[in-house]
Amino acid sequence: MTMAAAIEGRTAEARAWSKPGRIAGVDVVHDLAAAEASWRSLESPKRSCTPYQRFDFLAAWQRQVGERKGLQPFIVIAHDSEFRPLMLLPLARKAARGVRCASFMGGKHATFNMALWDRDFATSATPADLEALISAISARSEADLLALHQQPLRWQDMQNPLALLPHQPSVNDCPLLTIEPGAAPATLISNSFRRRLKGKERKLQPLPGYRYHVATTDADVTRLLDWFFRVKPKRMAEQKLPNVFAEPGVEDFIRAACMAPLATGGRAIDIHALECDDEVIAIFAGVADSHRFSMMFNTYTMSASARYSPGLILMRDIIDHFAGKDYRAFDLGIGSDEYKRLFCKDDEPIFDSFIPLSPRGRLAAGAMSGINRAKRAVKQNAALFEIAQRLRSMFR
Incomplete structure (x- = not known):
């Protein structure tokens, strides 16, 4: 040149x-x-x-x-x-x-x-x-x-x-549920699986005040997080897993993000809960935009209600909630846990x-x-x- x-x-x-x-x-x-x-x-x-x-x-x-x-x-x-x-x-x-x-x-x-x-x-x-x-x-x-x-x-x-x-493929892919516009619930979760969950839920529905909801007030967020940080270490000890939530600053970070309101509505981390008047039964927390909900952390009760798969029931409620708001995707985070495949049949490459x-x-x-x-x-x-x-x- x-x-x-x-x-x-x-x-x-x-x-x-x-x-x-x-x-x-x-x-x-x-x-x-x-x-x-x-x-x-x-x-x-x-x-x-x-x-x-x-x-x-x-x-x-x-x-x-x-x-x-x-x-x-x-x-x-x-x-x-x-x-x-x-x-x-x-x-x-x-x-x-x-x-x-x-x-x-x-x-x-x-x-x-x-x-x-x-x-x-x-x-x-x-x-x-x-x-x-x-x-x-x-x-x-x-x-x-x-x-x-x-x-x-x-x-x-x-x-x-x-x-x-x-670039190169990440160590893990992310299990993903794609939600087509106007999709019927049966196309997101099979009828047979829904029937199984309904059968389990019938055991929980007689509990006074049984409900699914998204935490909207500061008092609700604080109450649910207080419960989570008491119960999650016990669940992780059962599985012989290290308590990652005990690492320095992690609890403070989660509490701050769950309290942070967004200009578009909701919070930096939203908490979805299954409860009755006497106890918190299960929670799932994650992040959302107008297109996708991504799960971050979860746990469920130590009581006898745990035998009825409240975590799976709550996941079904969350999927139905966001499908009703015209969301297009749902994921349960990166990893190969078996329960994720019950809902997320595809893999998103990262x-x-x-x-x-x-x-x-x-x-x-x-x-x-x-x-x-x-x-x-x-x-x-x-x-x-x-x-x-x-x-x-x-x-x-």
């Missing part, structure tokens, strides 16, 4: 980046308050993000959990020439073994991770746009690696632009990206990628997975 052609090419590229609606600059912000205005502007209906990336959800997580883990906000904001935000990556950074790694805020409490996008930009984004974004982050020399886990290939009707970058920003990050990216591929191979092989489960139980 001649010098004149090279100059002409760079000039054309500069013009493209200077146009409204195309990336003109990239900022990295280390303070939640400084990012809040741009962040909330990308949460409007004309933008695209999952409920797990709302400011109220992740700000509560970062302040209660992230800070205790030594994680610093690493919020990437790309804007056009008129300084309108085009995308925001809500990341947190931590140094380990000499590598500064930035990953999505939310940790294991977020089923899906995704940038917040201006839809017009997202639907027209090209590989060159994404490469330029990564180059701009790399040029700041503030991180060695982006480790971006559990990203959906699509959200609602939009392809995830980060899928244009090199992906990970390990993007080096420095030579040191390149070595770490290769190692992380290999470990995740090995984990997925084990999960996909029933014999290997059973061996892994036995070993885990022995060491636990």
